[in-house]
Amino acid sequence: MTAAPIIELNGISKSYAGIRALDSVDFAAKRGSVHAILGENGAGKSTLIKIISGVVAPDAGEMRLNGQPVRFQNPSAATAQGVVCMFQELSLIPDLSVADNISIAAPPLRMGLIDRHAQLQRAEDLLARVRCEDVDPRMLVRDLSLSRRQMVEIAKALGRNPQVLILDEATSALTAQDVQTVYDLLGKLTAESVTTLFISHRMHEVEALCDRLSVFRNGRHIETFAKGERSDAEIVRLMIGRDVTAKYPPKPAAQARPSVLTAEGLEWEGALKGVSLTLGKGEILGVGGLDGQGQKELLLAFFGVLKGVKGRVEMGGRGLPSSPITAKTGQPRIALIPEDRKTEGLMLPMSIADNLVTAAFDRITRSGVIDPVRLEAAVQDGIARLQIKVGSPQDAVRTLSGGNQQKVVIAKWLMTEPDIILMNDPTRGIDVGTKQEIFRMMRDLADGGKSILFYSSDYAELIGCADRVIVLYDGKVVRELTGEAITEEALVGASLNIGTAA
Amino acid sequence: MKAEDKPLIIAAGFTLVILLIGTGYTLSTQGTAPLLQPTYLLQQLQIGSFLGICAAGLMLVILTGHIDLSIPATLTGAAMIGTAIGGPWAIPAALAFGLVVGLINGAGTAVLRVPSMIFTLGMDTVLRGVTVAQTGGFAPQDQATPLMLALAKDRFLGIPLALYVWAAVSIVIAFLLARTAFGRSLYAIGTRERAAYLSGIRTRPVIIGAFVASSLCAALAGVLLAGYSAKAYQGMGNAYLLPAIAAVVLGGTNVLGGSGRYIGTLIGVILIVLLNSVLSIMQMPEALRQIIYGVVIVVMLLIYGRGARETG
């Protein structure tokens, strides 16, 4: 209990362009502990990690490692001292082999040159430690699936002999079996008195793995406590700083709805293997299941992005749109809130105003020429509709917080007056407050007669939001749940395709 | 002041510095200041209009994150076709040639998705080959038509007609960029094509449109240049590609696409034209001109700011 802290931060502050990301933070982690760091997005977690791992330098404050003051100029300096970070955005190089990646910055050398044979051997050893013997270290990383890449990333971190291992959403794409491997591995590392800092949005993982928890909010360290000292509700309250009541808007009673979209036997490239579904007018249809079971492809297919989709689709008298252009202009009109708002939803360096109107040029133009009055009205309308907090609409959209950025994406699509809205994990990486606003808005839209196909990786959101849920497994719908039947047990069971309730 | 305006102000300031240096030089050596005389300036701008028109079209392509290296051969080819056909159809034929080149460039880039750098380079080589093979080293008919001569050389209200053409092109391009869905789409595609596509922007037609604009402008410049020189000749477009790129970039347009304003390109062109005229007044040998040219570009971009050139 009284072990000296291995890592200690005193009065660390960091600002980006005048916005304070960390505000004189004191933080300490003990040797040989698994320490969870919790907080909403924008709470300062990622900045904290970046400072500890040397990606950014703090503006003020002091960091101590093993009691010695340290100041990392770059990630390699941190690695050299045993502080190894596994980043949320993977740090693997797609065009290099697995073996190259595992020993990327400090490969075994012979006469000054990289010793490929030794490097291969090293990769095999490390992959064996994470039970990934099935990965050939000579393969290129770009040919691996996302879950294998994440395991390679973990092997790479292990190979750097960490004293402090930072896992930032390290398990988000892993299979259940891999997660178990990671659990076991962390257990072993802890026994070797390695300290792990663990960032995850999955409470059950935090509970299973960690012995201490620290909550961050608005760039401040709020509290650190041992596991079990606080209830989940208390932790959430610490994170958002207020009570959570009525997190989800009430659902309307079950009712018969005319269908706006019917799909039968959708097949595409082995990702979709005969998906059938109907979406009713004014309905929020949840799409559940583990990551990578065809949910994303399903949404892309309805938006006209995929070629060669087989199966029968009926929406308002037409079939699948052939492109996003026909999707957004045809009848019914379709909108897609894409997976990655930074690269697919927004043009980050461009202004908020420019981003808001990119999907609805016809609304602000007369025969191709922009009408400034309409432009201004549309922008104001979009900002007001979602209560986006902006300084000026001319500011670059990248200056907004993640939640407000996502609001811009949604506002942009509402401007096209869509009938069907496809949402691909719209609350990923967004703070709790904004999440609630988005759920509220989704329900309002549905009540207003719009239909929403809502994929979420978070079961709680499906339970709280959806009128009906279909669960995908291996490109097929394995379960359809309605109303009260949408429970965590049912969703988890269906996701793993284990028949709980028949 | 917005960050976007910084390059404009620096470039404009630098243009003035060039004027001052040039004037100081002429005053001290000849006791005259030709650079400040309207007739001289107009004459320089008349020569600069060919570059200005090329740069205007090229800017649209650069905004989308692509580049058009086929400008020299397009310019030459259009001039040759115009003069070879002659008569009233000379200019329409030259522009039609530009249109076709732009369509092919755009299709190769936007549909086949060959990197524009390499596709337009191949296009330039092919066009060069066509013009050489067609003329066989000598041209049967290479004289500019009277209309071409007039457009390049005549004056209206004391101002060369070529400047009116340049102004017209400028107004069209500036309008396209600032006030049309097409213009907004160019910026969106240049910033992030994936997001633009998922926003339902017609990315392929827009990119093709940018290349067509660039080739049309090059063809128009070819028509004017043929008029100015009274004939078309091999390699007449060679001197226009690199200065056009430099003008666009010195005007503050991001060479990777997504940001930049037309007024900047205009200033960039004027800067380069004046730099050239000052250097010729000083009778600077070609060697030093090249060095000064290179140093000016590097130094100005360094002044524009570290990190200002990065994109998301």
Next chain:
Amino acid sequence: MGRWVAQNRGFAGALVLFATLLLIYNLLHPRGFSSAVLVQNANESVAIAFVAMAQTVPVLMRGLDLSVGAVMTLSACVASYLLTGSGLEISFGILAVLATGTAFGLMNGLIVVYGRLQPIIATLATGAIAIGLALLLRPQPGGDVDGDLSWALTNTVWDFADTYSIADGGEAWWIRPFADIPVPLILLVGVAILVWLPFKRTVTGRTIYAIGSAEGAAYVSGLPINRAKLAAFTLAGFFSACAGLYLALQTSTGNADTVQAGAYTLNSIAAVVLGGTALAGGIGGAIASVVGALILRLISFYFRILDIEPLLQPLIEGLVLLLAVSAGAWRTFSVKNRLELFR
């Protein structure tokens, strides 16, 4: 083997194309498969092959060096002053020429890394500076290159040995098997093996690939980004200097030919692409670009033996380039998820 082909599709395709073209060429040539033909072809290919190697390094990290042709020209002009005199003076001269190009490349790197300019535009400008310097050195083509050296390095191994009276004037038993090999090819292969291959196996070399593949990941992985960028441009300068050195030997003059410099730069990009190196970075290598350059040259050799109107040469060269790059584009149409078109 199967894996190598799958991971290096572009290079493998280039190798097959090159072998086919070379075979047919020698079958068609009246004196095909002879040392004389090989020497002549090698001489005409070495400079562009070096420039293609130069271009490859920045391209691998998603940059572009538009100054390679100009640096080559500058180096050739320097060489036209220094490759003469005693053996010691000549040796010093060779080193000085290589140092000139390398230093110029380093300057490019410094501007790109510390000035944070886009490589394409920075090297466009420094290319003008290099041409200007070359013009200062050689306003008119001219110069003096040691005749023996020029002869020895642009002919076969036997001629080399004969010129310098080593290995019994080329008659020694151990040199016989190599006697008919052109020296320029040995120089090219030698530089590739002694400079490029070892470099590729250093952390710095690997970092160049990593930057082209995923720069952000390279940074958080703790790779030396700035050092790699500097090295890439410096190496480009070195290879360009090799090209210039060879050009001076081959022509025995220095010629500040702006048009030629531009043509070499553009052809270097074409060679890099033909060799299978991705302009988007991360995939490919300098050896592949050498093959690409050789393909480009081979195509032009066909004009001579097929008696094609020389005026058609640029047209057909351009068409081949367009066809080659468009041939790779069939994959665009087989993409089932259109999002993959936009990286």
